[in-house]
Amino acid sequence: MPRTSRPFTDEARFFRSPALPDAELLTARFFRHAYAPHWHEGFVVAIITAGAEGYDYRGERHVAGPLSLACINPGEVHTGERAADVGWAYRVFYPRPRTMAALLAELTGRDTAEPPRLPHQVLRDDALAFELLDAHLLLERGEDLLEAQTAAFSALSALLSRHAEAAPAALPQGHDDARVETMRQRLAADIAEPLTLRELAACVELSPFHAARLFARETGMAPHAWRNALRVNRSLALLRRGKSVAETAAACGFADQSHYTRHFRRAFGVAPGRWRG
Secondary structure (H helix, E strand, C coil), X not given: CCCCCCCCCCEEEEECCCCCCCEEEEEEEECCCCEEEECCCCCEEEEEEEECEEEEECCEEEEECXXXXXXXXXXXXXXXXXXXXXXXXXXXXXECHHHHHHHHHHHHCCCCCCCCECCXXXXXXXXXXXXXXXXXXXXXXXXXXXXXXXXXXXXXXHHHHHHCECCCCCCCCCHHHHHHHHHHHHHHHCCCCCCCHHHHHHXXXXXXHHHHHHHHXXXXXXXXXXXXXXXXXXXXXXXXXXXXXXXXXXXXXXXXXXXXXXXXXXXXXXXXXHHHC
16 A cells, blocks of 8 residues: 655546456545545445545545545445545445345345445445455456456455445335436436426426425435536446547537536546546
């Protein structure tokens, strides 16, 4: 793990591995960079290797230091910035919900499509942190896909067996919940389609002001910010298929390449061109 008393220089590498095709991976160190409020369609499993990261999540402030695990569940808004004088360094897994659900089903012997829930508090489990770090390094090196895949599945399974929580039981949907879900579906129906707040509010029979306030209260993000985060998440599939950054930006409804790059960097800490490479 890196040790330094001098501030880190911001640098990040996003990569993928055929040993874990349903996940993105990040290795980074940051000093100046700060994540704006954002969310991911998959899980975030981050292992801090130096310094400390502070982040807001589920209405609380968290600080994760060396060998701590910072885990974020799918769809949940969070931030991220340095919480130490030098900044922070970490390695991150972004596994998809279906991958984690399949691993949980194998562990429990119960066939379920429901993904697990990871604790929202910072986890301290040194043995697990080292296991996840070893797997991440093997995936990055790419020397032996069988070894890397075995290590990754073993480490993620250990995370689930030791720390996963049962998915919360579905509660009866209230009127506001139903309206927010209707707005989510409208925002996601065609991410490239121009959409006004008045049009969004009309689908739930509210005024634009009331609709925007309700959506932000329930999701933690304004409708436009939530939709841009969705666009960034959906753009990954196009980048994986070899689409250029400009093509991806246009297909996902961003005004231009710089608009897309700005939002991508806020969510992942790197530009989409570097991620694609």
